[in-house]
Amino acid sequence: MNTREKILTTAAFLFQKNGYHATGLNEIIKESGTPKGSLYYYFPNGKEELVAATIKLMGDKIQHQIEEELAKNSDPVQAFKEFILDLARDFNEKDHENCFSISLLALETVSMSESLRKTCIEVYDLWTDIYYHKLVDSGFSSEKATELSSILQLMIEGAITVSLIRNDTTMLVAAAEKIPILLDNN
Amino acid sequence: MNTREKILTTAAFLFQKNGYHATGLNEIIKESGTPKGSLYYYFPNGKEELVAATIKLMGDKIQHQIEEELAKNSDPVQAFKEFILDLARDFNEKDHENCFSISLLALETVSMSESLRKTCIEVYDLWTDIYYHKLVDSGFSSEKATELSSILQLMIEGAITVSLIRNDTTMLVAAAEKIPILLDNN
DNA sequence: GTCTATACACAGATAGAC
DNA sequence: GTCTATCTGTGTATAGAC
Numbered sequence: 159m160n161t162r163e164k165i166l167t168t169a170a171f172l173f174q175k176n177g178y179h180a181t182g183l184n185e186i187i188k189e190s191g192t193p194k195g196s197l198y199y200y201f202p203n204g205k206e207e208l209v210a211a212t213i214k215l216m217g218d219k220i221q222h223q224i225e226e227e228l229a230k231n232s233d234p235v236q237a238f239k240e241f242i243l244d245l246a247r248d249f250n251e252k253d254h255e256n257c258f259s260i261s262l263l264a265l266e267t268v269s270m271s272e273s274l275r276k277t278c279i280e281v282y283d284l285w286t287d288i289y290y291h292k293l294v295d296s297g298f299s300s301e302k303a304t305e306l307s308s309i310l311q312l313m314i315e316g317a318i319t320v321s322l323i324r325n326d327t328t329m330l331v332a333a334a335e336k337i338p339i340l341l342d343n344n
Numbered sequence: 345m346n347t348r349e350k351i352l353t354t355a356a357f358l359f360q361k362n363g364y365h366a367t368g369l370n371e372i373i374k375e376s377g378t379p380k381g382s383l384y385y386y387f388p389n390g391k392e393e394l395v396a397a398t399i400k401l402m403g404d405k406i407q408h409q410i411e412e413e414l415a416k417n418s419d420p421v422q423a424f425k426e427f428i429l430d431l432a433r434d435f436n437e438k439d440h441e442n443c444f445s446i447s448l449l450a451l452e453t454v455s456m457s458e459s460l461r462k463t464c465i466e467v468y469d470l471w472t473d474i475y476y477h478k479l480v481d482s483g484f485s486s487e488k489a490t491e492l493s494s495i496l497q498l499m500i501e502g503a504i505t506v507s508l509i510r511n512d513t514t515m516l517v518a519a520a521e522k523i524p525i526l527l528d529n530n
Numbered sequence: 531g532t533c534t535a536t537a538c539a540c541a542g543a544t545a546g547a548c
Numbered sequence: 549g550t551c552t553a554t555c556t557g558t559g560t561a562t563a564g565a566c
Contacts, residue, residue: 161532176455179365182559193533194561204561264509265448269362279510308506309522312515316502320494323450324465329498336495339525347549369542379551380543390543 162200164190170212175253178209178266210277213260217281220258224288234296235341238289238310242334245318246327259318286311293341306341313340348386350376356398361439364395364452396463399446403467406444410474420482421527424475424496428520431504432513445504472497492527499526 159167168190172181183205187194201207227244231237248256260278267274289307294300317333345353354376358367369391373380387393413430417423434442446464453460475493480486503519 177363177365177452179363180452180456183561184559195533196531198561199531205559261447261505262451265451265505266363266366268508268511270366275509275511282506282509305518308515308518312502312506312519313499314502315505316498316500319447319451319501319505320468320498322454323461323468325454325461329494332491332494333498336526340522368540370540381551382549384543385549 161192161196165192165197165200165208166211166215169208170216171253171255173209173212173263174216174257174260177262178205178270183208206271206274209263210274213263213274213277213281216260217284220281221284221288223256223258224285228288228292232296234292234298235338237292238341239334239337242314242317242330242337245314246321246330246334249321249327249330254322257318257322259315259322261315261319282311309340347378347382351378351383351386351394352397352401355394356402357439357441359395359398359449360402360443360446363448364391364456369394392457392460395449396460399449399460399463399467402446403470406467407470407474409442409444410471414474414478418482420478420484421524423478424527425520425523428500428503428516428523431500432507432516432520435507435513435516440508443504443508445501445508447501447505468497495526 165186169181169186172186172189183194183197186208187197197208198204201211224241227241228237231240245258248258260281264275264278264282267278286307289310290303293303293306298306313333313336317330320329321327351372355367355372358372358375369380369383372394373383383394384390387397410427413427414423417426431444434444446467450461450464450468453464472493475496476489479489479492484492499519499522503516506515507513
């Protein structure tokens with residue numbers, strides 16, 4: 159793992175866990191064992207450039223995990239249900255390292271930087287598109303799939319957030335149980 | 345409005361909008377027009393004590409607004425639907441001053457302070473309880489009401505978050521449209 | 531490309547006059 | 549109770565040796 163990657167993965171972990179403003183550059187360089195000079199060599203525009211890169215990194219990583227998970231079941235109801243239950247299983251890992259959420263970063267950027275906000279929206283769109291295509295491939299109309307993929311995004315987002323705050327996966331499981339009635343009534 | 349109230353309402357606005365770490369005490373005293381000495385006179389334990397007080401304040405304020413909104417319709421489906429559509433209407437006000445969300449603060453506190461996290465959970469429980477009682481009063485079983493009130497909480501939370509990030513109320517409206525199938529299938 | 535020392539600004543907190 | 553001056557720590561960012 160090269161220096162750039164070390165900085166990026168450490169930053170991703172800390173930003174996702176503690177948020178943008180609570181994470182210091184000094185903390186990132188200490189934790190990753192890289193000198194400050196390297197950070198500014200690879201990210202000349204400092205903290206904002208670094209966080210933008212981490213948001214994209216997390217977005218891509220999570221995108222691939224979603225694709226993998228959804229591909230396991232051809233039935234969309236089963237696929238989404240299993241996907242969310244899998245999020246619940248991952249949740250218990252230490253420090254929620256695999257947590258599928260950039261909510262904290264996204265909410266922080268809303269009132270901070272228009273360009274970072276757009277970066278977050280692009281990531282969300284990436285994920286929602288996967289849901290959309292899974293639904294279309296399963297026979298849903300384009301219109302229905304558009305609506306439902308957004309609702310799925312919103313429910314998953316909400317369930318992860320509530321789980322993080324309560325430190326309890328009950329709501330992820332409860333959300334998974336609601337998938338059938340959400341997708342069947344169409 | 346006395347000095348304490350001025351500090352508290354200004355802090356509540358800034359904390360909710362920008363988050364805990366992005367809001368400086370200097371910004372709060374400047375915006376509220378109160379001297380720093382007063383802030384530490386009323387909140388001797390500084391920033392953490394102040395944010396705890398604002399979380400409770402926002403929790404109570406929002407609690408009363410939820411109660412009012414839900415009381416307008418006796419039919420629970422209609423009540424919750426109108427409630428969420430009302431959130432969408434309020435959303436467009438400047439700086440989202442009436443936004444029914446402490447998500448940003450709650451997510452920030454998760455990795456920061458156990459006692460603040462608990463304060464946030466108490467606020468969420470306050471809101472979920474209102475949903476619960478509305479459902480029970482409408483004839484839902486205690487068991488169903490427990491499950492559904494949490495799902496409602498999660499959906500409202502998710503819809504507001506997505507709306508904030510996208511700066512667009514589409515998802516609040518979409519969530520409101522899903523209320524009938526969420527509550528009817530029981 | 532790598533590394534350290536340092537600059538500069540601002541944060542939260544405090545002391546003490548009034 | 550109110551107000552301001554100030555302390556101390558930390559944050560981001562930079563300069564410049566190697």
